Amino acid sequence: MPQWVEGLTPSELSDEWISAIAKLFLAETGEIYNPAAIRALPIPIWRGNLLLIDGDKPSDLAGLLWCMPYSETRARVVAFAIHEIHQSKGLGTQAWDIFCDTAREAGHCEIQLEVRKSNERAIAFYKERGLEIIGKIEGYYSNGVGYVMRGQL
Ligand SMILES: CC(C)(COP(=O)(O)OP(=O)(O)OC[C@H]1O[C@@H](n2cnc3c(N)ncnc32)[C@H](O)[C@@H]1OP(=O)(O)O)[C@@H](O)C(=O)NCCC(=O)NCCS
Numbered sequence: 672m673p674q675w676v677e678g679l680t681p682s683e684l685s686d687e688w689i690s691a692i693a694k695l696f697l698a699e700t701g702e703i704y705n706p707a708a709i710r711a712l713p714i715p716i717w718r719g720n721l722l723l724i725d726g727d728k729p730s731d732l733a734g735l736l737w738c739m740p741y742s743e744t745r746a747r748v749v750a751f752a753i754h755e756i757h758q759s760k761g762l763g764t765q766a767w768d769i770f771c772d773t774a775r776e777a778g779h780c781e782i783q784l785e786v787r788k789s790n791e792r793a794i795a796f797y798k799e800r801g802l803e804i805i806g807k808i809e810g811y812y813s814n815g816v817g818y819v820m821r822g823q824l
Contacts, residue, residue, distance in 0.1 A: 673725040673733040673757060675766050680720070681712045681737075691729035699752040700787075702813060712749055714739050718773035719746060721766050723753060733757050736766040738774070741783060746774040746824075748784035751793075767800060775824050782824060788816045797822070 681689070689706045696704050714720045714737045723734030734753035741747035748770075753763055774782065785808060786793050794804075802822035811817040 672760075673723045673731075673762070675721045675723050675734075675736075675762075675769060677716060677718060678714075678720045678722040678735070678737075680716055681710050681714055684710065685729070687729040688732070691732040692735060695732060695735060695752050695754065696750065699755065700790075712737065712739075714749060717777070719770045721769060723757065723762060723766070734762060734766070736770060738770050738782075740777065740779065744779060745781040745783055746770075746777070746779040748782065751784075763796065771824055780824050781821060783819065783821045785811060785817050785819055787812050788818055794818065794820070 678684075684692070686706070689709050692709055693704050693706060696702055719736070719738035721736045722732060725731045725733050732754075734757060735750060736748070737750040738746055738748045751763070751766075771782070782802065784797065784802070786797065788807075797820050800822065802820040804818045805821045806819040808817040808819060
């Protein structure tokens with residue numbers, strides 16, 4: 672079973688890791704991110720920066736949860752994806768719980784994220800964890816509308 676480990680900040684990741692992350696995003700969310708955009712994401716080193724790995728090579732990457740402090744009160748989920756073969760085994764919940772504990776300890780009391788409107792499974796996952804749709808965003812995703820979701824920690 673793969674394990675969640677703390678990741679480096681994206682700017683410190685090697686080209687091989689960035690490419691494995693881009694591949695995971697494309698496979699699981701359908702979004703194309705260029706390597707420079709991934710590397711520029713300001714995700715700090717904390718327990719809201721988690722990689723799911725099954726070994727120590729970039730090809731062993733099985734999932735990722737990238738979150739960042741957004742304001743003093745709010746933490747933001749920037750990316751969350753688990754390889755299809757590892758979904759629905761409780762691994763997403765594991766990472767979510769680690770992140771929520773960490774964000775609470777850091778003094779945050781709210782979580783916010785963006786999700787594609789058509790991504791019913793992820794929306795259900797977030798609703799189950801207390802988040803609500805608070806707004807709609809046009810043009811955020813390459814094809815389709817997005818929702819902003821927010822919840823209390
Ligand atoms: C959304 C996502 C991150 C959730 O991760 P996950 O590992 O599949 O989620 P979990 O397995 O923890 O939980 C999913 C459901 O499976 C159930 N589950 C938990 N443990 C389980 C287990 N051992 N076996 C089967 N099902 C289980 C949970 O009850 C949960 O249902 P709930 O939401 O009603 O509580 C993942 O499905 C994913 O990467 N999807 C594609 C990318 C994506 O949409 N990302 C979000 C972009 S905003």
